[in-house]
Amino acid sequence: MPSTDTPSKVGPDTRAPRIQPFSRGAVAALPLCVAVVPWGLLTGSLAIESGLSPVQGQAMSLLVFAGAAQLVGMGLIKAGAGLGSILLTTFFISSRHLLYSMIYRQHLARQPKRWRLALGFLLTDELFALTSQPAPGAGGFNRWYAFGVGFTFYLVWNITTFFGLIAGRMIPDLNTLGLDFAIAATFIAIVVPMVKNLAVLATVATAAVLAVLCEVQQIEGGIIIAALGAMTVGFLTTGKTS
Amino acid sequence: MTIWLTLLLMAAVTFATRYAFLEPRVPIRLNNAAQRFLGYSAPAVLTAITAPIVFARGQQLDLRVDNIYLWAALTAVTVAYFSRNTLLTVAVSMPVFFGLKHYLQ
Numbered sequence: 001m002p003s004t005d006t007p008s009k010v011g012p013d014t015r016a017p018r019i020q021p022f023s024r025g026a027v028a029a030l031p032l033c034v035a036v037v038p039w040g041l042l043t044g045s046l047a048i049e050s051g052l053s054p055v056q057g058q059a060m061s062l063l064v065f066a067g068a069a070q071l072v073g074m075g076l077i078k079a080g081a082g083l084g085s086i087l088l089t090t091f092f093i094s095s096r097h098l099l100y101s102m103i104y105r106q107h108l109a110r111q112p113k114r115w116r117l118a119l120g121f122l123l124t125d126e127l128f129a130l131t132s133q134p135a136p137g138a139g140g141f142n143r144w145y146a147f148g149v150g151f152t153f154y155l156v157w158n159i160t161t162f163f164g165l166i167a168g169r170m171i172p173d174l175n176t177l178g179l180d181f182a183i184a185a186t187f188i189a190i191v192v193p194m195v196k197n198l199a200v201l202a203t204v205a206t207a208a209v210l211a212v213l214c215e216v217q218q219i220e221g222g223i224i225i226a227a228l229g230a231m232t233v234g235f236l237t238t239g240k241t242s
Numbered sequence: 243m244t245i246w247l248t249l250l251l252m253a254a255v256t257f258a259t260r261y262a263f264l265e266p267r268v269p270i271r272l273n274n275a276a277q278r279f280l281g282y283s284a285p286a287v288l289t290a291i292t293a294p295i296v297f298a299r300g301q302q303l304d305l306r307v308d309n310i311y312l313w314a315a316l317t318a319v320t321v322a323y324f325s326r327n328t329l330l331t332v333a334v335s336m337p338v339f340f341g342l343k344h345y346l347q
Contacts, residue, residue: 031329031332031333032328032329032332034329034332034333034336035332035336038336051245052245056245056246056249059246059249060249060252063249063250063252063253064249064252064253064256065256066256068287068288068291069252069255069256070252071291072291073248073252077245077248083244083247083248083251086248086252087251087252087255090252090255090256091255091259092287093287093291094255094256094259094260095259095280095283095287096283096284096287096288097256097259097260098259098262098263098280098283099280099281099283099284100260100284101259101260101261101262101263101264102263102270102277102280104263104264105263105264105270108264109264109266110266116261116264116265117261119264120257120260120261120264121257121260121261123260125284125288129328130328178310178311178339178340178343180295181295181311181314181315181335181336181339182332182336183291183292183295184292184295184296184311184314184315184318185314185315185318185331185332185335185336185339186328186332187288187289187291187292188292188315188318188319188322188331188335189318189322189327189328189329189331189332190284190288190328191284191285191288191289191292191322192318192319192322192323192326192331193322193326193328194284194285195285199282200282200285203282203285203286203289204285204286204289206286207285207286207287207289207290207293208289208290208292208293208297209293210290211289211290211291211293211294212293212294212297212298212303215294215298215301216298216301216302216303218301222290222294223287223290223291226286226289226290226293227283227286227287227290228286230282230285230286230289230290231279231280231282231283231286232279234281234282234285234286235275235278235279235282238278
């Protein structure tokens with residue numbers, strides 16, 4: 001379907017240059033790759049440890065492309081959890097993307113289908129964090145800029161997964177190096193600016209306490225319990241304060 | 243075989259949550275309460291994943307002074323709070339973490 005993307009009435013940026021916003025997006029993504037690199041390495045090495053073949057480990061990063069879901073999913077695979085609980089957990093971990101896609105809808109609903117599919121596939125926490133506010137000096141949403149950001153993360157994610165797979169076979173205790181702090185750092189960096197009122201603060205505190213409690217008590221589905229509990233507390237707190 | 247099936251279905255689930263509202267035929271009309279509830283999903287999920295990394299080691303609560311995850315996370319929270327800058331937060335707290343790890347362990 002070569003003609004769906006020829007310049008037409010799809011949006012203000014259709015005739016805009018492509019290479020320039022794409023490379024600006026790629027450059028904007030690079031700094032956050034500081035966190036993506038160790039996380040990707042960890043994912044690759046954990047794939048080996050969870051009993052996935054290298055091809056399966058790479059395929060997971062190529063197809064799923066979701067750091068948190070992959071990490072938790074591999075933990076569940078390793079623990080021998082059933083398909084149902086793996087998919088349910090994946091859904092809950094990914095449920096925040098429903099919100100991202102709802103906000104992205106205003107930018108993308110009128111774009112050609114292949115742009116919606118491509119940017120939808122690339123819609124991660126990091127892409128959302130970098131593009132939900134307009135790019136500096138760009139005046140509004142630019143799909144090539146967003147694609148530059150998203151594709152850079154995708155590339156770096158898969159390259160580092162690849163090296164993690166290799167390292168996982170050579171260095172058995174790669175997961176004791178503390179690469180998991182990269183995940184904590186990224187998510188703290190994304191969450192703290194979200195805490196703008198009491199309700200979000202209550203959400204975060206509840207999620208932290210419940211998640212740690214479930215982890216320590218080895219309760220299955222801890223993330224679902226913690227997330228749902230925290231969302232409920234946040235929801236009820238707003239009701240009371242506003 | 244089961245693993246391949248798991249991977250493909252996981253890919254389908256993550257893609258579905260990302261693409262759902264980008265599809266023009268999906269009506270956006272979630273009611274107010276549902277939207278508000280969903281609004282808390284990002285901080286809730288991200289914190290639920292982060293907290294055990296910081297506060298627990300090997301399924302044990304670890305609040306000891308030599309838990310370097312605590313100090314590095316505290317650094318990250320402080321930088322994030324004052325700078326509101328994702329990059330700066332990561333760029334400062336990661337070296338702090340690996341520095342502490344290198345010198346203390």
